Amino acid sequence: MSQLSNPPHVSATASARSAAIRSGALAAIGTWAVVVLPALVGWLAAPEGSLGWFSAVQVGTAIWFVGHGQSIGGSGVTISLTPVALFLVFVYVTARWGRRLIGTERAIVSEGEWGRVARLGIVPGFVIGYSGAAAVFSLLTLGGSVTPGVAALPGTALVPVVALGYLLLRPGDPDAPGFVRGWFRRGPAWLPSAWAIGWRGAGLLFGAGLAVVVLRILLNLDEVLRIHREYGLSPAAGAIVVLAQVMLLGNAATWVLAFLAGPGFSIAAGSVISPAAAHPGLMPLVPVLGALPGEADYSSAMYAVVLVPFLCGVLIGRWVDRDLEFFGNTRARLLATSVAGAIAVGAIGLLTWLGNGSIGVERLASVGPAVLPVVAALLVEVVAGGVVWAAWRAWVERGSTGTATPTRTGSGSRAGSAP
Structure with a gap:
């Protein structure tokens, strides 16, 4: 009996999605390090403080959520002002990981497959990987002096969405997905x-x-x-x-x-x-x-x-x-x-x-x-x-x-x- 196997395009999409989940999680870790490492340096620079190193990690993680346009609160105080430069740094770091992922996957799929792989594999996988890492980071803030709001977890998807939009919504790029070029062809x-x-x-x-x-x-x-x-x-x-x-x-x-x-x-x-x-x-x-x-x-x-x-x-x-x-x-x-x-x-x-x-x-x-x-x-x-x-x-x-x-x-x- 012959073994049934998935069609080639299904396998390509599933493979791209798995790679995208990994890349999205690594991108989130990279942006998290941008704020947590300085927080730890600040803790080391203030030995007279009574807080431990894990408190510094908790504060840095809370700032990470703020950098995604989300609010944090504690002791009756809410902070929702997003540092714009930090948000742009997060988008830049995430876009670097996304560019590497897109370059790798684009090289191994055909022109006809690329639009489907990007739409059903790369985009959802990358956002899922990033949001999954955000869910882990949110656990670090439990019991901390400041914690993210209810909408903070899904809200972190803003950064990978903007990063992927910057990389994929390029109608003049021959490597852009076919559906993107199709959108723009409908216009002037x-x-x-x-x-x-x-x-x-x-x-x-x-x-x-x-x-x-x-x-x-x-x-x-x-x-x-x-x-x-x-x-x-x-x-x-x-x-x-x-x-x-x-x-x-x-x-x-x-x-x-x-x-x-x-x-x-x-x-x-x-x-x-x-x-x-x-x-x-x-x-x-x-x-x-x-x-x-x-x-x-x-x-x-x-x-x-x-x-x-x-x-x-x-x-x-x-x-x-x-x-x-x-x-x-x-x-x-x-x-x-x-x-x-x-x-x-x-x-x-x-x-x-x-x-x-x-x-x-x-x-x-x-x-x-x-x-x-x-x-x-x-x-x-x-x-x-x-x-x-x-x-x-x-x-x-x-x-x-x-x-x-x-x-x-x-x-x-x-x-x-x-x-």
Whole structure:
């Protein structure tokens, strides 16, 4: 009697799923080490403390959950403010493991099998492996001073999902799964390029906010160092405090973008820092907050800062114009530019939402900007900048040719139909 065996595609999918579960678990261990190792170093640097090394592991594990956008609580205090930079580090580490997995599995399956293997094997297996490791880590926090919330365990899937999305949602990549390329084929011809440019635009906006943060810290370095010295920490413990603040610079970048967009942000209940005025109020004793402006009322000229996101939109529009050929199709040019700008603002909106939250009680129960007003303002400013550039380019091309004849506007793909 002949033995029954699974079809080849079933075996390939099952094998990929098993490999993905292992890779997902290893990725979770890698991100966990990012916070637990510094926690242990901090414990070693404070020998006068009464807590044991396992308490340091418990605290580090709780911070690991916070870095995934989840909340932790203890002694009546809830912390839900996600360090944006830590979240991005987790995504980077996870994406490295995911890239290795995808490269290995892609090399051993055919083009026809790849889409099914990625959809049914790699994606679910990787997320299951990562979440399984998270379940083990949650056990370490039992009996600790701070513990993750009820939704923390399934919520940790956000990091592997974002990492895999970054790796697989690449419509211009020939190694992308067929179903991904199929999604984008259903849209306009310019959609793949607008997708890529939108994510590049998100990096531009985030970089602009981060540059302002670094500049403010440098201009107020004396005040920042004065607050840091008040802690009286040893060099090793001081390094841990500095590292913790570095992880919050991403949050500060989104707060700066909220300021540049117009609505502003708050550090504590009742405080506001916007182009209209700065009323920070009583702030927590965190050195980096020494870079915030003091009590002041600004003139209406301060609203000129909205030109920063507007100019970012202009640059996004220039990228769209450079990478695509529209052949006189002004409507396609404007629509592609608007979609690219919206994608950029949407990514920043996600980071702003993650970077908001609670770091205590009462006045510190809500820290950060109001997400919806900030996203709405940024969307108007960025898209307006891109549309102004696109309209100007269309006007220049029509003026130089006198007709809407096909005009080469970039070295990229076709995005509009010839008239």
